[in-house]
Amino acid sequence: MSPNLPLAYLALSAILFAIGGVGLLVRRNPLVMIMCVELMLNAVNLTFVTFGKMLDDISGQVIVFFVMVVAAAEVVIGLALIVAMARRRPEANADDLRLLRG
Amino acid sequence: METAVFIVCALIVLAGAIGVVMSRNPVHAALSLVATLFGIAVLFLNLGAQLLAVVQVIVYTGAIVVLILFVLMLLGVDEDEDLDAEPIVGQRILAVLVGLLLAGAVLAVIILGKDAAVTGAHSATEAISPSIANIVQIGRQLFTTYVFPLELTAGLLTIAVVGAVVLSRRPKDLQPIPEPESMTELGDDPLTTIPEEAAH
Numbered sequence: 001m002s003p004n005l006p007l008a009y010l011a012l013s014a015i016l017f018a019i020g021g022v023g024l025l026v027r028r029n030p031l032v033m034i035m036c037v038e039l040m041l042n043a044v045n046l047t048f049v050t051f052g053k054m055l056d057d058i059s060g061q062v063i064v065f066f067v068m069v070v071a072a073a074e075v076v077i078g079l080a081l082i083v084a085m086a087r088r089r090p091e092a093n094a095d096d097l098r099l100l101r102g
Numbered sequence: 103m104e105t106a107v108f109i110v111c112a113l114i115v116l117a118g119a120i121g122v123v124m125s126r127n128p129v130h131a132a133l134s135l136v137a138t139l140f141g142i143a144v145l146f147l148n149l150g151a152q153l154l155a156v157v158q159v160i161v162y163t164g165a166i167v168v169l170i171l172f173v174l175m176l177l178g179v180d181e182d183e184d185l186d187a188e189p190i191v192g193q194r195i196l197a198v199l200v201g202l203l204l205a206g207a208v209l210a211v212i213i214l215g216k217d218a219a220v221t222g223a224h225s226a227t228e229a230i231s232p233s234i235a236n237i238v239q240i241g242r243q244l245f246t247t248y249v250f251p252l253e254l255t256a257g258l259l260t261i262a263v264v265g266a267v268v269l270s271r272r273p274k275d276l277q278p279i280p281e282p283e284s285m286t287e288l289g290d291d292p293l294t295t296i297p298e299e300a301a302h
Contacts, residue, residue, distance in 0.1 A: 005105060009145070010212045010219070012112050016119055016138075018205035023123035025197035029183060031174060035122050035135045038166065042142050045158075049149050052230070054220045058239045059227045061151050062248055065240070068161055069255045073262035075166050079173045080269035086177045087272070095190075 009050040017043035028093040030085070034078045041071045107148050115141035126182040132171050139163050150230065153237045 020039030027033055045064045052060015089096060114137055121134025139162045146155040212219050227247055228239060244252055 004216075005108060007212055007216065007219070008108060008112075009149070011209055012115065012145075014208035014212065015205050016115060017208070018201040019116070019119040019123060021204055022197050022201035023119075025200065026123065026194055029128055031128050031170060032122070032125075032131050035131055035170065038135060038162070039119050039122060039138060042139065042162075045154075046142055046145060049146055049151050049154065051220055052151075053149050054217070055222055056225050056229050057227055058230055058243055059247070061154055061236075062240055062243045064151075064154055065157070065244065066248075066251060066255060068157065069259065072161065072166060073258055075169060076262045076266045077269070079169060080266040083173060083176070084269050090177070 006050050006054045010047060013043040013046040013050070016040075016046070028095055030078075030082050030094050033094060034075060034082075037074065037078075038071065041067060104148055107144065111141045111144045111148070114138070115145070128174055128183075129171065132167055132174065135170075136163050136167050139167070151236065153240055 017040050020036045020043060023036035023039065024033055027036065045067055048060045048063050048067070050060075052058065085097065118134045118136075118138030118141060122131045122138065125131040125134060139158060143155045143158040143163075146152075146158060228243055231239065
């Protein structure tokens with residue numbers, strides 16, 4: 001095993017996080033935006049596990065559980081919002097939801 | 103061996119991530135997401151987090167992606183969308199710029215800092231032991247050090263379930279959202295209108 005493999009994991013998750021962020025900013029379909037948030041959360045999970053390995057601590061893996069719980073709750077609420085929104089405007093994308101602007 | 107697995111999985115993860123962002127069809131995006139999540143599960147195995155790898159497959163690909171695909175099919179938005187349209191001028195370039203800045207900043211910290219990029223006490227809670235099963239260690243920490251956050255997640259999940267039920271309840275007087283006058287007065291374009299005959 002090469003000594004810098006943990007750093008390669010960190011670099012991979014940094015790139016993955018950036019790709020997810022760009023997708024969140026660029027895409028207008030709310031479902032694809034939720035998928036991009038999942039990408040970002042997974043990048044963070046990978047970072048946590050790598051940190052746990054680098055610091056030789058099991059907490060890195062325990063935290064990932066909490067992140068997964070939050071991700072599951074976020075998806076459930078996000079999809080419920082999308083379904084409620086699609087009932088009123090079937091073809092709406094994120095740009096059409098300007099009413100929240102007040 | 104570990105390096106080879108990492109390289110293969112990293113390629114799968116990145117290809118899947120780009121697929122999520124670039125796919126015209128949301129179903130293809132969801133399937134690319136599955137590839138990414140599987141790649142990350144294998145990376146977890148590579149890092150010695152066996153329990154997390156299994157949970158990743160069961161929770162993410164087994165539950166979350168299926169839920170997303172289910173809503174996709176329920177709403178019937180599985181047709182291709184026009185990715186060439188750019189409603190906000192310069193949005194793409196700015197977004198890519200922000201992404202490059204973000205990745206560049208973190209990569210700079212990692213590359214310049216090397217192993218010093220990760221600070222903190224070693225084995226502050228419990229050292230990863232090869233002789234004790236991964237699931238035993240995680241379970242012990244969850245029910246001792248992290249027992250309070252664990253109880254809080256129970257509340258969070260309950261609230262999420264109740265919220266989802268409340269949100270997805272069919273209201274009695276279902277009205278299309280009207281165009282607010284204040285916004286047309288401000289000179290905004292009208293919202294996309296629902297074609298009368300195409301209303302489901």
